[in-house]
Amino acid sequence: MKRINDPLSCKRVMDNLRKKTRAKNRFILVMVPFLTLLSTFSNTINDEKLYNEMSMSFKDSKTIEYGSEFKALDYVDKVESGEVIFTGSVDTSKLGNNKVIYVVSNGNVKKEFYKEIEVIDTVGADISIKKDDISIYTGDSYDVLSNIDSVKDQVDGDLSYKKEVTDTDKGYYTIVTDFNNNVAGNYSVNIKAVDNSGNVSEKSYSISVKDRPVYTYSYTNSNVSATVDTTSVVSAAYSFLGYRYTYAGASPETGFDCTGFVYYIYGLFGKKVGRSSGDIIYSGTGVSIDNMQPGDIIVWSTRADNGPTHAALYVGDGMMIHAANPSQGVILSSIEGWARSSHIVAVRRV
Numbered sequence: 001m002k003r004i005n006d007p008l009s010c011k012r013v014m015d016n017l018r019k020k021t022r023a024k025n026r027f028i029l030v031m032v033p034f035l036t037l038l039s040t041f042s043n044t045i046n047d048e049k050l051y052n053e054m055s056m057s058f059k060d061s062k063t064i065e066y067g068s069e070f071k072a073l074d075y076v077d078k079v080e081s082g083e084v085i086f087t088g089s090v091d092t093s094k095l096g097n098n099k100v101i102y103v104v105s106n107g108n109v110k111k112e113f114y115k116e117i118e119v120i121d122t123v124g125a126d127i128s129i130k131k132d133d134i135s136i137y138t139g140d141s142y143d144v145l146s147n148i149d150s151v152k153d154q155v156d157g158d159l160s161y162k163k164e165v166t167d168t169d170k171g172y173y174t175i176v177t178d179f180n181n182n183v184a185g186n187y188s189v190n191i192k193a194v195d196n197s198g199n200v201s202e203k204s205y206s207i208s209v210k211d212r213p214v215y216t217y218s219y220t221n222s223n224v225s226a227t228v229d230t231t232s233v234v235s236a237a238y239s240f241l242g243y244r245y246t247y248a249g250a251s252p253e254t255g256f257d258c259t260g261f262v263y264y265i266y267g268l269f270g271k272k273v274g275r276s277s278g279d280i281i282y283s284g285t286g287v288s289i290d291n292m293q294p295g296d297i298i299v300w301s302t303r304a305d306n307g308p309t310h311a312a313l314y315v316g317d318g319m320m321i322h323a324a325n326p327s328q329g330v331i332l333s334s335i336e337g338w339a340r341s342s343h344i345v346a347v348r349r350v
Contacts, residue, residue: 047109054104055080056113066121066155067092072100075115082106095119095155095197124201125153125173125193132205137212138182139304144175144189147205153195171196184211215306217299217346219286226349227284228269230295236265237313237321243330245323250275256323256330259311262297271350273297277308284350292347299346300338306345312338314347 057077064070072087086103102113128149136142151159151173162172173193180187187207194200246255250264259280266273274280281299292298292314300310312322312333320338323330335344 050081050106050109051111053081054106054109054111056084056102056104058115062116063118063120064090064092065123066095066119070117072102075100075117076102079104082109082111085110090117090119092119095121121155121195121197122199123154124199125151125156125159125195127151127173127191127193127201127203129191129203129205134205134207135210136181136207137210137305138184139212140181142179142181142207144177144179144207147189148173148191151191151193153193153199156196159193159195165194170194170198179207179209181209184209212305215301215308215345217281217286217306219288219346221288221291223291224285224287224349226293226295228266228271228295228350230293233265233269233295233313234315236268237315238332240265240330241321241332243323245326245329247326249323258323261321261323261330262311262313265313266350273348273350277311280311281308281346281348284348287347287349289344289347293349295350297348297350298335298344299348300342301345302342308345310342 056079059075059077061075070090070092072089073084076084082104083106084102085105086101088099088101090098090100097116097118100115100117102115104111104113128151130147130149134142134147145161151161153159156171159171159173162169162174165172165174171194173191175189175191177187177189179189185208187209188204189207190202190204192200192202240252240256240261243252244255245257246260247257248260249255249257250260252264256264259274259276262280263273263275273283277299280297283297287293287296294314294316296314298312298314298320299308300312301307302309310322312320314320314335315332318335319332320335321330321332324333
């Protein structure tokens with residue numbers, strides 16, 4: 001390069017250089033934003049293309065059963081140009097429609113899709129019964145509702161019994177039967193439950209009504225001897241007057257029912273008699289009412305077929321000691337007085 005010794009010429013050269021530099025910088029300042037804008041525009045066009053290409057199709061299913069597990073992806077058929085990165089959820093403990101969101105992503109581009117899913121109840125109430133088959137005798141009272149353990153719906157909870165229903169009623173259970181306890185035969189009891197969603201469930205059980213047998217008990221007219229000290233038996237019976245009546249009770253600690261009292265007294269003397277009215281009537285030896293002696297067991301009945309319903313200990317002079325009922329407990333009663341509502345069907349000597 002040729003050296004310029006003239007100061008003025010040197011200045012002109014430097015000024016020209018500065019002008020060129022400033023022009024170049026202005027060009028750069030103009031071009032950078034333009035290029036940035038161009039890049040942004042290009043990216044926007046590309047993102048818009050990706051967005052338009054992203055699609056999702058769903059399966060036909062639009063419902064889910066109450067209380068079941070919701071899996072959002074089970075309702076997706078196909079996803080084009082992207083992947084599902086987020087889904088909404090459904091509370092299946094509540095009936096009704098739900099709008100579920102699905103978010104699909106492809107790079108930096110995200111797109112939302114929606115599907116309507118309804119929580120429905122198609123399950124009827126669960127009917128639980130105690131026994132499948134019931135057997136009774138003619139004349140026995142029986143409540144057909146007593147064999148129902150529970151009627152419970154998954155949504156509505158326990159359903160209540162309704163005797164008279166219409167076609168528009170919901171949220172109940174009812175009984176349909178031709179059961180007649182006075183006529184021997186086999187009967188079906190149908191339990192029908194209708195929940196608040198209109199779901200119907202049914203369950204049946206059977207009742208067999210048998211002709212009531214007539215109970216007869218043998219006895220001897222001879223004056224057989226007791227195998228225990230009957231004076232001590234009577235004395236022991238008196239010592240428990242005033243004790244409370246307890247169903248199925250057979251001890252002073254728990255209280256007594258009628259056969260439990262007789263069972264306990266004879267147990268004190270090492271004798272085992274029947275624990276129920278149906279068994280105690282066969283304990284010892286049968287004797288006639290005319291031959292009744294203190295210490296004998298009196299078996300009573302309030303039934304036309306002579307089926308045993310009560311037991312007592314005869315203590316002499318027309319009196320007996322027995323666990324009468326919950327309001328009276330163990331008492332002393334006259335046989336004549338008790339015979340107003342009951343009758344003797346057997347006398348047993350142990």
